[in-house]
Amino acid sequence: MKNIKLSMCAALMAVSFFACKKANDSLVPENSSGQLNSSSSAAVNAAGVTVLGAPVAEAKIYKLLKGYDKSDKFEASGVYYQNGYFYVVSDNLYEIAKLKKSLPENSSENSLLGSGSGDSQFEGITYAPKSTSAFFVVQETVKNGSQYQPRIREYNSSMEYQSSLWADYYFSEANSNKGFEGIAWISRDGVEYMLGLIEAPGKIVVLKKTSSQWQKVTEIAIPSSAAFGDYSDLTVYGNKIAITSQEDSKLWIGTLSNTDWTISGGKTYEFPRGNSSGVVGAGNNVLYGNIEGVSFISDTQVVVVSDKAKSDQPSYQKFKDQSIHIFNLPL
Numbered sequence: 001m002k003n004i005k006l007s008m009c010a011a012l013m014a015v016s017f018f019a020c021k022k023a024n025d026s027l028v029p030e031n032s033s034g035q036l037n038s039s040s041s042a043a044v045n046a047a048g049v050t051v052l053g054a055p056v057a058e059a060k061i062y063k064l065l066k067g068y069d070k071s072d073k074f075e076a077s078g079v080y081y082q083n084g085y086f087y088v089v090s091d092n093l094y095e096i097a098k099l100k101k102s103l104p105e106n107s108s109e110n111s112l113l114g115s116g117s118g119d120s121q122f123e124g125i126t127y128a129p130k131s132t133s134a135f136f137v138v139q140e141t142v143k144n145g146s147q148y149q150p151r152i153r154e155y156n157s158s159m160e161y162q163s164s165l166w167a168d169y170y171f172s173e174a175n176s177n178k179g180f181e182g183i184a185w186i187s188r189d190g191v192e193y194m195l196g197l198i199e200a201p202g203k204i205v206v207l208k209k210t211s212s213q214w215q216k217v218t219e220i221a222i223p224s225s226a227a228f229g230d231y232s233d234l235t236v237y238g239n240k241i242a243i244t245s246q247e248d249s250k251l252w253i254g255t256l257s258n259t260d261w262t263i264s265g266g267k268t269y270e271f272p273r274g275n276s277s278g279v280v281g282a283g284n285n286v287l288y289g290n291i292e293g294v295s296f297i298s299d300t301q302v303v304v305v306s307d308k309a310k311s312d313q314p315s316y317q318k319f320k321d322q323s324i325h326i327f328n329l330p331l
Contacts, residue, residue, distance in 0.1 A: 042269075042330040049250075050330060051270045054280040056301070058325040059103045061088065064110045074322045076305035078124040078182060078233060078293040080135070086324060087159070088293070088305055089122040089137055096125070096137070096159055099324065101297075113159035124182035124233060124293070128192065133157040138196065141171050141179035148176040150196060152183065152214055167196060168216040169205050180205075182233035182293070184241070188258070193217070197234040197243065202227075204234065206261050218261050225266040226252040237296035244294045244304065249286050251294065251302070253329075269329070271304075278319025288325070289317040300329045 041053045061074040075092040081101075088097040094116025100109045121139040128134045135155040141148040150167040171179055182197040192209040202222050207214035222231070228245035235242050241256040241263060254266035271291065275283030290313075293305040309321040 042328075045270060049268050049270050052251075052272055052327050052329075054272055056326040056328055057103050058320070058323055059105065060323050061097060061099075061305075062322070063105050064099055064103060064107065064324075065097065065112065066106055066108055066110075073308060075308045076292055076322060076324070077122055077307060078137075079295050079303055079305045079324065080125045080127050080235075081295045081297050081303055082127050086295070086303055087125055087127075087135065088324065089125045090120070091122050091140070091307075092119050093122070094118070094120045096122075096155075098159070103324065103326075114155070114161060123180060124197070126183050126185045126194075126235070128185045128187075130187070130192070134162070135159060136183060136185060136194065138167075138180045138183045140181070141176040143176075147171070148173060148179070150180040152194065165209070165213050167194075167205075167207055167214045169196065169198075169207075175200075181231055182235070184234050184236040186236055195220070195234060195236065197231055199231055202231045220261050220263060223254060223263055223266050225268065226254070228252070232291060233293045235295045237299070240296065240299075242294050242296065242302065244291050246289065246291050246307070249288045249291065251291075251304070271327075274316075276316045278316055285314065285316050287317060287320050289313060290321050297326070300331060302327055302329060 043051045045051050062068040062070060062072045073092055075090045076088050077091045078089045080087045084101045086099045094114055095112040096114050098111050098113055122137050123140040124138045126136050137153045139151045142151045148171040151164050152167055153164040154162045156162055178200045180196040181199040184195040186193050194207040194214050196205040204220040206217040208217050226243055229247035230245055232244045232246040239256050239258055240253055242253045244251050249271045251269045252266055254263045256263055271288035272280045273284050274280040274287045276285060278287060290306040290309055291304050292307040295303050297303055303326050306321050306323045309318045
């Protein structure tokens with residue numbers, strides 16, 4: 001009888017443990033300032049590059065939305081953090097995911113906004129905190145007559161489509177898949193500008209909004225300290241500018257001048273590696289090989305999203321694909 005009682009107690013304790021663990025798996029604790037917490041720490045690799053610690057939180061996007069499963073594709077290509085939510089665009093969808101900061105799974109607090117069918121070619125999203133708040137989403141390139149141009153779509157704060165304007169930048173059919181990979185809105189002296197990141201050869205186009213288009217103003221050279229194999233997104237936070245590389249699995253942060261169109265300084269961060277089972281810190285495999293979008297949450301925290309892994313990529317990179325990830329930046 002004593003052994004039976006002990007077995008029953010052990011079973012109850014196990015059930016309680018796993019129930020608590022399951023509940024806590026979808027929770028992300030916040031500190032008093034509303035910032036997500038993490039006990040992980042960064043390190044410096046043999047090349048002198050700072051390696052980020054394990055993510056504060058991460059999740060497959062389909063797991064966050066009610067009614068979806070692993071057969072549903074979310075080829076995430078851009079993200080923007082605003083007022084406690086992440087807005088995520090995917091290049092295979094016209095719908096835009098609105099995900100609560102704490103990343104609750106299978107939750108009605110997460111939703112898909114907007115409408116449309118087919119592949120969207122959405123590659124980046126940004127927000128304009130002006131008198132009439134608006135989101136902007138860029139389509140990498142769209143055929144316009146004999147040329148291919150990025151097209152920037154405007155949405156209201158409820159993510160209802162309003163209008164679109166062409167970007168004054170042109171691609172041939174041959175390089176039309178190397179167009180704008182990300183956008184960032186800024187305002188200077190009451191003038192609206194859009195920064196457009198070109199995937200190859202790697203430069204930033206400065207555009208000014210007019211009544212008929214986003215007109216090219218100049219181009220910004222990306223500093224040599226961010227000489228990546230490719231460029232997948234950019235974001236601006238105050239005078240900080242961040243750029244990600246999918247191919248190199250890295251994040252670079254520099255300083256954008258507020259008086260001219262130049263970038264100075266810069267520090268590179270590598271996303272953490274792991275083993276062939278996708279466990280961060282347990283090996284040296286590149287797990288985050290599909291980073292396509294980035295946005296600041298705060299000075300010391302960023303959110304990134306990952307595209308769908310290609311068939312020729314290592315199988316272990318599928319553990320982190322079509323996902324959202326939150327990382328702390330070392331102080």
